[in-house]
Amino acid sequence: MTQKDAASHDATDPSTANTADARTTNSADVGTANSANGGTTNSANAGTANAGTANSADAGTTNSANAGTATSANADTADSPDAGTTNSADAGTANSADADTATSPDSAAAANQDPDVASRHLAHKALEADDPTGWFEELYSAAADGRAVVPWDRGMAHPLLVDWISTAQPDGAGKRALIVGAGTGWDAELIADLGYDTIAFDISPTAVEAAQQAHPDSKAHYQVADLLDPPADWHRAFDLVIEIFTVQALPIAIQPAATHQVGEQVRAGGTMIVIAFAREDDVPDETLEGPPWPLTRASIDAFAKDDLRLIQLDRAPSPTDPNTYRWRAEYLRD
Numbered sequence: 001m002t003q004k005d006a007a008s009h010d011a012t013d014p015s016t017a018n019t020a021d022a023r024t025t026n027s028a029d030v031g032t033a034n035s036a037n038g039g040t041t042n043s044a045n046a047g048t049a050n051a052g053t054a055n056s057a058d059a060g061t062t063n064s065a066n067a068g069t070a071t072s073a074n075a076d077t078a079d080s081p082d083a084g085t086t087n088s089a090d091a092g093t094a095n096s097a098d099a100d101t102a103t104s105p106d107s108a109a110a111a112n113q114d115p116d117v118a119s120r121h122l123a124h125k126a127l128e129a130d131d132p133t134g135w136f137e138e139l140y141s142a143a144a145d146g147r148a149v150v151p152w153d154r155g156m157a158h159p160l161l162v163d164w165i166s167t168a169q170p171d172g173a174g175k176r177a178l179i180v181g182a183g184t185g186w187d188a189e190l191i192a193d194l195g196y197d198t199i200a201f202d203i204s205p206t207a208v209e210a211a212q213q214a215h216p217d218s219k220a221h222y223q224v225a226d227l228l229d230p231p232a233d234w235h236r237a238f239d240l241v242i243e244i245f246t247v248q249a250l251p252i253a254i255q256p257a258a259t260h261q262v263g264e265q266v267r268a269g270g271t272m273i274v275i276a277f278a279r280e281d282d283v284p285d286e287t288l289e290g291p292p293w294p295l296t297r298a299s300i301d302a303f304a305k306d307d308l309r310l311i312q313l314d315r316a317p318s319p320t321d322p323n324t325y326r327w328r329a330e331y332l333r334d
């Protein structure tokens, strides 16, 4: 796709209307108006594909991202890390619940707790200790012992990634892919099976072990690495970079550094896919009670730097909660 192909399909949503050089589709179209997007296939497909194929998959991935519109119901019911997405309304219910009732994963009770609440509790403790990424290992390690549940472990690749692949039909032969914050590896497996020489990394050693155990015959290479300080030889070395829900899991103050590093791993001619919870631009940072801290349209635009261009942007409803939205952004490095 090129800029010449660019088309914006959302006449109503200001958050997607100014895409300049990217195709933009609003998920609102998805659920209701294939005809609006008619022959163009984009998010209309994404939305319907999700709805049709992946409700259960998306469960455990959360809705709250759409802070501003999401409600505490998300915190209670849903998509977790995703769900972790909180707005102040959530804060009123979920966080106080954290404070009053949440137990650490050290407690046997933690395994029975709402995974979103428990993981957010861990995250808040880590943030207080000025260790914004420390809680991931704690959570995975507690989950490995049966003391917690990893709320974002879908047990399958993300439906919006599945949908992108079914449309784009990328051929991985002779190409390299990088999966950011790979967790238990479902997205990495999908990409590796397309023929990409795939590196899937996570900051949590226990997550890497869990991924290796879950996929013993994997073609992907799982390894521990920190997105904020990636190996130098990854720099602009990958034909395909996949980022799903990692940047939003980091505090807003360090999201710009994380965003920059994701893009810096894409080689010339390479593609990057970002999937994240969507937040309206007018929802102030201070009202969020993450994780996650959903991404604004401006945050999505910030991935496009230098010759890395946003070429397609979809805003699709969560399969589990159509009132909340996900970004799926595709970038190309010239």
Ligand SMILES: C[S@@+](CC[C@H](N)C(=O)[O-])C[C@H]1O[C@@H](n2cnc3c(N)ncnc32)[C@H](O)[C@@H]1O
Residues within 6 Å of the ligand: 081, 082, 133, 136, 137, 152, 153, 154, 158, 180, 181, 182, 183, 184, 201, 202, 203, 204, 207, 225, 226, 227, 228, 243, 244, 245, 246, 249, 250
């Ligand atoms: C919300 S989870 C999403 C996992 C996976 N991408 C998915 O969609 O299921 C965020 C993941 O990023 C990992 N992570 C967080 N900070 C990281 C960092 N600085 N470098 C690498 N991985 C990180 C966490 O351990 C966790 O597995």
